[in-house]
Amino acid sequence: MEGDKAASGGGGLVLLNCFVSPFGNRVRIALKRKGLPYEEQPQNLADKSPLLLSSNPVHAKVPVLLVGGKSVCESLVILEFIDDAFSGEGEPLLPAAPCARSHARFWASYVDTKLPECAARVWRSPKGAAAVVEEGKKDLVAVLKTLEAELGAKPYFAGDALGYVDVALVPFAPWFLTYEKFGGFSVAAECPALAAWAARCARENECVAQSLPEPEHVFQFVCGMRKMFGLD
Ligand SMILES: N[C@@H](CCC(=O)N[C@@H](CS)C(=O)NCC(=O)O)C(=O)O
CATH class of the missing domain: 1.20.1050.10 (Glutathione S-transferase Yfyf (Class Pi); Chain A, domain 2)
Structure with a gap:
């Protein structure tokens, strides 16, 4: 994925989230745990933004992690993405075995x-x-x-x-x-x-x-x- 370049540089990470979302807050935890800088864009789920709809057109749900403009969707997929793309930063979430x-x-x-x-x-x-x-x-x-x-x-x-x-x-x-x-x-x-x-x-x-x-x-x-x- 092209976004991996941006990701491994640590820049360009944008999290579309809603502050109560347990799924979105998984991603917050993972990003903070790795010490990765990111911008959070709060989403109004009662009036979905064009950005949310275009970055997660299948489910139209938060969280979405935008990586250098490319989207990664589904919270557990995003956790694995963070583990993979930033393997050099701290301990991974998933065990190796x-x-x-x-x-x-x-x-x-x-x-x-x-x-x-x-x-x-x-x-x-x-x-x-x-x-x-x-x-x-x-x-x-x-x-x-x-x-x-x-x-x-x-x-x-x-x-x-x-x-x-x-x-x-x-x-x-x-x-x-x-x-x-x-x-x-x-x-x-x-x-x-x-x-x-x-x-x-x-x-x-x-x-x-x-x-x-x-x-x-x-x-x-x-x-x-x-x-x-x-x-x-
Ligand atoms: N399986 C998804 C679930 C995400 C989800 O349900 N997000 C809710 C917020 S907690 C949402 O965006 N709901 C908007 C909707 O259903 O229209 C994940 O793990 O990311």
Whole structure:
């Protein structure tokens, strides 16, 4: 890809993002962790910009990483791109061994296929759809417990330091408050080790602490979005 030249020079990186997007915030974490300079262009997803539509014409979603003007789309693809294009800068997110790489990709894919879908039933259901919310909460707690079991006694999914699965999952942590408020449960009570892991990620990694929104801001944003969609 032509963009690799610009990428390996470290210049010309532009992130199209929305501050609450767990997917976009994965990319923030990865860029900050590598110490790469980039410009962030916040996107209004209710009124998509021509730049977003032209740089991600298939999905029209954030995040998009523009690399010397070329676009890289899909957050997990972007994380791998950053690992590949900037392999000289710091530790990679994915481990080198093929089995360990596959294992990490499996769990990141588990997060993507399971978590957002259950969570959306909790926070995005119309007021009054109590049975849908309840079922979503049950499924969401089961997903979080599965992730907690995979974490086990390790400080990070990757072992002793932040890795690919940690970066894939931790941007959902600021959403926990929103899930709790709409679902009527407590993540810390259901999954204490996972809650402690999320706090550890932010406490021990500046790249995480600097990349994630305040949980209350996410909640306010979601309340505004629900109003806009006529869900309340
Ligand atoms: N699989 C995508 C998901 C990206 C995604 O769902 N982005 C949301 C924001 S959190 C979005 O742009 N939504 C706009 C829309 O659905 O129209 C990724 O990992 O990048």
